[in-house]
Amino acid sequence: MTDLLICRCCNNTKQTFECGKKSTFKGHFLRRNHEYFTDSNKCKIHTFKPRSYSLRACAGEYRDAVELAEYTINNQKDYILEELYKRKPDVLCFSCYIWNIDYVTDIAREYKKLCPSVPIWVGGPEVSYEVEAFLRENPYIDGVMIGEGEDTFRELCGYYAHKRNLSDIAGIAFRKNSTGNSTSNRTSVNNIGGNKAGEIVFTSPRPIKNMSEIPFCYDTLDDFSNRIIYYESSRGCPFSCSYCLSSVDKTLRFRDTRIVKRELKFFIDQKVPQIKFVDRTFNCNHAHAMELWRFIKANDNGVTNFHFEISADLLNQEELELISDMRPGLIQLEIGVQSTNEVTIKEIHRTMKLERLKEVVKLIQSGNNIHEHLDLIAGLPYEDYESFGRSFDEIYELKPNQLQLGFLKVLKGSYMFEHAAEYGIVYHDKPPYEVMSTKWLSFDDVIKIKRVEEMLEVYYNSGQFEITMKLMECIFDSAFEFFQELGDFYEANGYFGMSHSRIRRCEILLEFLALYLHGCDSDDMASVGLSGNAGDRDNTDFDENAQIYKMIQESLIFDLYYRENCKSRPRWATDIGSFKHMTHAYCKNGKLSHVEPFHYIFPDKHTRKLDELPKYHKEPVWALFHYDMRDPLDHQALVEYIE
Helix, strand or coil: CCCCEEEEEECCCCCCCCCCCCCCCCCCCCCCCCEEEECCCCCEEEECCCCHHHHHHCCHHHHHHCEEEEEECCCCHHHHHHHHHHHCCCCEEEECCCCCHHHHHHHHHHHHHHCCCCCEEEECCCCCCCHHHHHHHCCCCCEEECCCCHHHHHHHHHHHHHCCCHHHCCCEEEECCCCCCCCCCCCCHHHHCCEEECCEEECCCCCCCCHHHCCCCCCCCCCCCCCEEEECCEECCCCCCCCCHHHHCCCCEECCHHHHHHHHHHHHHCCCCEEEECCCCHHHCHHHHHHHHHHHHHCCCCCCEEEEEECHHHCCHHHHHHHHCCCCCCEEEEEEEECCCHHHHHHCCCCCCHHHHHHHHHHHHHCCCCEEEEEEEECCCCCCHHHHHHHHHHHHCCCCCEEEEEECECCCCCHHHHCCCCCCCEECCCCCCEEEECCCCCHHHHHHHHHHHHHHHHHHHCCCCHHHHHHHHHHCCCHHHHHHHHHHHHHHCCCCCCCCCHHHHHHHHHHHHHHHHHCCCCCHHHHCCCCCCCCCCCCCCCCHHHHHHHHHHHHHHHHHHHHCCCCCCCCCCCCHHHHHHHHHHHCCCHHHEEEEEECCCCCCCCCCCCCCCCCCCCCCEEEEEEEEEECCCCCCEEEEEEC
């Protein structure tokens, strides 16, 4: 028998499982991760893989000795190398993705110097394509597990536990005489249907996995607090989007819903905070989606949130009615748009009815109970800078809770990878293979869009400037142009690459608006004349831009207290001593409430689009922020206006 050890690495230091940017594992959204296994025969196998829990569960008779150890890519490589060395594995395995491949190859190279007799295996999407090239470029790697790894890993465990015939394992490639591997059973590999390329041997392809046969992989966890669990009820995708690896797998498969419901009930009973379904298009099968959504609604524990990636234009009336009646925050939806350019959509083989998508998004929003996340991709064929700006504005107009702006990744094995030269796509040789330019998009354009991306994350997706961003819509004709100009301002003043506090972000925005509205800096704006009755637009002393600037100053104060009872006040805020009488009258529960005077009644968060700016009030209105009563979707405080 052989003990097996698997190592897991994640790019996030806060918690083991957490959602982030789009990864390449079958198109799913996963945060970057690493793991470890061990089996019971004193041989250890290490691997970096988000699905290592699943691999351990599939290890069968070897499962009991499988051990998990977790690192992040924020750990120094030397630290991980030392930890792996101290564990003295008999076999070392890594699961490879665009986020960890450099780590894997560097650590594997150094580990082989220290322990040349220890075989090193890899698997995952980053090495499942161009396998021979990878092995020749990395001579310290002994073999590759190609494609789906559950059964392959179990059989590999059996090989090292019992010295079975390595060439009998489907779905692998290995070096015929690799150091550290038993070679006694390899001599006849070509006689059993394998293909030999020099010293590299390929066995027959691995048959696709029956989803219902995969064992439940989380039953050995004893602590579900603060965990985000990834769950898979289907594999494959019915669509053929050219940038996505899911389009390569045409074998759409579903896990039996009876099994799924039993496993979801386990998570619900454990009160797991969030379950992220990694199904590429969860609602591609209406009956499957409805059955699971009904189950989730009926078994709601008031705590667990479920995340789904869906195609909005596929949602029918029955599905919309069901989810509209769910508890606020019970589910959240990730909706891919990628572009609104019809030529681009056609060229990337994406199936999407844009007008229906917009209609569905608005219907979902009308219930105020579901967090929505919409996606755009820059760098697609036939999308230039102006076209992408229009796509951005068109989707921004829908006011999703989050708008993710990503850049094309030219993934190995994808249609886009095969046709990169045709589209004039220049991309990084190193992972994540991000686009640098295309026939339609210069590198200068990419740089400008990256500035937009940064500003979007800071001022929109953070949720920290919710009201102020709504006001920007009435000041700027184009959201894309606003974020672009703000990004240019950051660049011109050297603000990128610096860590800024939230209040400092407010100050920078005010600096930008002072220049935009009045051609001066924020300190000089104080000298710009406002009439004694600023609401009297017929008064010749009235300066509309100066009033707008004052309004934004107040909206930023509103946003600051919307989220939390600030420990320190910005320098432009009203002296709190001037309204202590209101504080004493209305703030009876200490830090759990705050009262603040404003000259505007700012729009409710559910007001997605403003037709005009709020009206100025001669006498201040008072907003009471209740921090013990928060919105279940964004956790902003309940706001009550006091007459």
